[in-house]
Amino acid sequence: MRVDVISIFPEYFAPLDVSLIGKARERGILDIHLHQLRDWAHDVHRTVDDTPYGGGPGMVMKPEPWGEAIDTVLAADPAAQPRIIVPTPSGVPFTQKLAMEYAAEPWLLFTPARYEGIDSRVMAEYGSRMRVDEVSVGDYVLAGGEVAVLVMVEAVGRLLPGVLGNANSAVDDSFAPGAMENLLEGPVYTKPPEWRGHEVPEILLSGHHGKIARWRRDEALRRTARNRLELLAALDPETLDKHDRKL
Numbered sequence: 001m002r003v004d005v006i007s008i009f010p011e012y013f014a015p016l017d018v019s020l021i022g023k024a025r026e027r028g029i030l031d032i033h034l035h036q037l038r039d040w041a042h043d044v045h046r047t048v049d050d051t052p053y054g055g056g057p058g059m060v061m062k063p064e065p066w067g068e069a070i071d072t073v074l075a076a077d078p079a080a081q082p083r084i085i086v087p088t089p090s091g092v093p094f095t096q097k098l099a100m101e102y103a104a105e106p107w108l109l110f111t112p113a114r115y116e117g118i119d120s121r122v123m124a125e126y127g128s129r130m131r132v133d134e135v136s137v138g139d140y141v142l143a144g145g146e147v148a149v150l151v152m153v154e155a156v157g158r159l160l161p162g163v164l165g166n167a168n169s170a171v172d173d174s175f176a177p178g179a180m181e182n183l184l185e186g187p188v189y190t191k192p193p194e195w196r197g198h199e200v201p202e203i204l205l206s207g208h209h210g211k212i213a214r215w216r217r218d219e220a221l222r223r224t225a226r227n228r229l230e231l232l233a234a235l236d237p238e239t240l241d242k243h244d245r246k247l
């Protein structure tokens with residue numbers, strides 16, 4: 001998968017050199033290209049923003065630098081088109097389902113903005129030729145889109161074949177389709193069996209895989225009911241067995 005990111009703060013993406021995503025880049029699974037938007041701002045001050053038409057607070061990012069920057073990225077492979085992803089507080093929710101959809105794309109272009117966002121004509125221009133998604137990573141306000149891109153690149157990158165070892169399959173993720181869909185993971189434990197008077201639940205030491213699986217699902221249901229009751233309401237009743245219903 002190729003990923004391009006255009007930003008006035010490309011240094012925000014240093015974390016993409018480490019850990020899981022860094023290793024995926026080293027192994028050629030992910031090919032990430034960072035671009036400094038100001039390279040396409042040709043005035044002496046490399047200006048990328050201006051006052052909003054119609055008045056109002058803050059500044060808006062000018063269309064010209066973005067247009068030239070995106071055109072340059074598109075020219076990297078004229079025979080293909082990336083899916084353009086625009087982080088914005090007013091976007092559709094970024095979900096595990098959307099992460100899985102993006103993980104199937106060969107090329108993603110992220111356009112994290114600053115200020116009040118990008119002149120709307122930019123995405124109108126490209127939206128007439130390719131998929132442009134306005135996406136929000138959560139119901140809170142960030143200062144710009146870079147952190148949102150880090151979130152999305154990690155959530156998508158970990159789903160790519162070969163990135164997670166078999167032992168850490170994403171299949172069991174919360175929110176992933178299947179038995180755990182819409183369920184939060186339950187508690188996890190490792191050695192030692194007793195720590196500061198806290199013992200590991202006996203069932204987990206029993207070696208009885210069926211009972212362990214049952215216990216884990218019970219704990220997942222309990223945690224989901226405690227922390228995200230609305231997810232339980234969204235559970236397909238068909239996926240609940242008679243034991244679940246007794247909880």
Ligand SMILES: CN1CCN(Cc2ccc(Cn3ccc4ccc(-c5n[nH]c(N)c5C#N)cc43)cc2)CC1
Binds near residue numbers: 057091117137145
């Ligand atoms: C007067 N009011 C008029 C409305 N604005 C709304 C507003 C406009 C921009 C910004 C800052 N910003 C700039 C680019 C950018 C991209 C993503 C996000 C973002 N925030 N939260 C998410 N989940 C995000 C994601 N993904 C924020 C961004 C913050 C708030 C405030 C002032």
